[in-house]
Amino acid sequence: MTIDPETLAAYADGELSPADAAKVEEAIAAQPDLAKQVEAHRALRAQLSAHFDPILDAPVPDRLADLLRPRESAQVIDLAAVRRTREGELPVTKAPRTRWAMGGALAASLALGLVVGRVAIPGGSVASENGQLVARGELANALTTQLASAQDGKDVRILLSFEAKDGRYCRGYEQGATAGIACREGSDWQLVRTQSGVPSKSQSPYAQASSQTAEIMTAAQDMAAGNALDATAERAARNGDWTRH
Amino acid sequence: MDETRDANRFIPGKRRHSFLSSQFEQGIVALLPRLRRFAAGLSRDLAAGDDLCQMTIERALKSRDQWAEGTRLDSWMYRIMRNIWIDEVRSRARRDKTFTVEEAGLSIGTDGGQESRVELSNVDRAMAGLSDEQREAIMLVMVEGYGYQEAADIIGCPVGTLTSRLVRGRDALQVMLGDAA
Numbered sequence: 461m462t463i464d465p466e467t468l469a470a471y472a473d474g475e476l477s478p479a480d481a482a483k484v485e486e487a488i489a490a491q492p493d494l495a496k497q498v499e500a501h502r503a504l505r506a507q508l509s510a511h512f513d514p515i516l517d518a519p520v521p522d523r524l525a526d527l528l529r530p531r532e533s534a535q536v537i538d539l540a541a542v543r544r545t546r547e548g549e550l551p552v553t554k555a556p557r558t559r560w561a562m563g564g565a566l567a568a569s570l571a572l573g574l575v576v577g578r579v580a581i582p583g584g585s586v587a588s589e590n591g592q593l594v595a596r597g598e599l600a601n602a603l604t605t606q607l608a609s610a611q612d613g614k615d616v617r618i619l620l621s622f623e624a625k626d627g628r629y630c631r632g633y634e635q636g637a638t639a640g641i642a643c644r645e646g647s648d649w650q651l652v653r654t655q656s657g658v659p660s661k662s663q664s665p666y667a668q669a670s671s672q673t674a675e676i677m678t679a680a681q682d683m684a685a686g687n688a689l690d691a692t693a694e695r696a697a698r699n700g701d702w703t704r705h
Numbered sequence: 706m707d708e709t710r711d712a713n714r715f716i717p718g719k720r721r722h723s724f725l726s727s728q729f730e731q732g733i734v735a736l737l738p739r740l741r742r743f744a745a746g747l748s749r750d751l752a753a754g755d756d757l758c759q760m761t762i763e764r765a766l767k768s769r770d771q772w773a774e775g776t777r778l779d780s781w782m783y784r785i786m787r788n789i790w791i792d793e794v795r796s797r798a799r800r801d802k803t804f805t806v807e808e809a810g811l812s813i814g815t816d817g818g819q820e821s822r823v824e825l826s827n828v829d830r831a832m833a834g835l836s837d838e839q840r841e842a843i844m845l846v847m848v849e850g851y852g853y854q855e856a857a858d859i860i861g862c863p864v865g866t867l868t869s870r871l872v873r874g875r876d877a878l879q880v881m882l883g884d885a886a
Binding site for chain 1: 730731733734737738739741742745746751755756757758759760762763764766767769793794797828829843844846847848852853865868869871872875876878879882
């Protein structure tokens, strides 16, 4: 009786019905070579397990576990309020500005834990292209498609969209502990500002997020040609693939 | 609600969960070690695998509404992971061409130390010699322990396709690993 390789593998993997398995066992009894193949299959399985199973016992990196922890609730972003803060008696302190990576690819790299030259970058959301940091993956996708007015449960949060003085469409965003402003450059999103939320002892995570948001809004004010795009204008800009006509 | 009334006012995403659906998160947390193992096998590198894990978790949280409660969360997560890997990561890695077989490796537990890399390189190299489709089939059935039908469902291919990839991948591994297998 001839047993094809697929059937033999299925036997070794325990995928055959009792009746079919009995037939294979009959054939194996008559052909020692088949028995050797089944044995080799099982040995390979054991070797692969020995190779990969230690990962099961290795500690899971915080950056993965952190994604699955509950976060703080939504905040309302109000550009006018930011402006009032800036012009009023409670000026936004200049101190946070020193944390900006002002287009400096190196500083931004450090802030994001980016290792240039590697395929895989933590988060997979940033890449270096001709010396410029550009968004990739999840972040690029959110910047291109997500509307600030409709983003329930998304992991990248668009804070606002605006037209910059240089004519490009730009968007402020938050992604985990990172926040920044990305501007449309061709089909890429160039990260013109990035900021990593370095936890400070004096601030709760909530306050940390709020001050980070405020800094982004402040920076956006400096860059914007006018007001932030409203929901209609934002949708129109997205539908035009963020290209100005 | 009139979204256009106040041009300056934005209401970012309301997080509607954190309490009610914590079971979903906890389910994924419990799967993390296995997801890391599968990701490391697909991407042939533990760190790159963790990046893939992160993308998978992000996608899963975003698409949580598509998961039907009562169905298997593990198969659903594996399917998301392999789709991201096939559609995004693999094509990017090919384009960048930064990966070589020599650089890849799992190097578990020693943070990329030379010794463990040498130790583990036999299986690493053999796995690297498979086609992506074969490696995926091998990982799902021989490492993750899925049945043929489950593995085929995760990949989204007929069972016959799965078994032929599995058999060819297994034969190739046995040749590359020699008598040790």
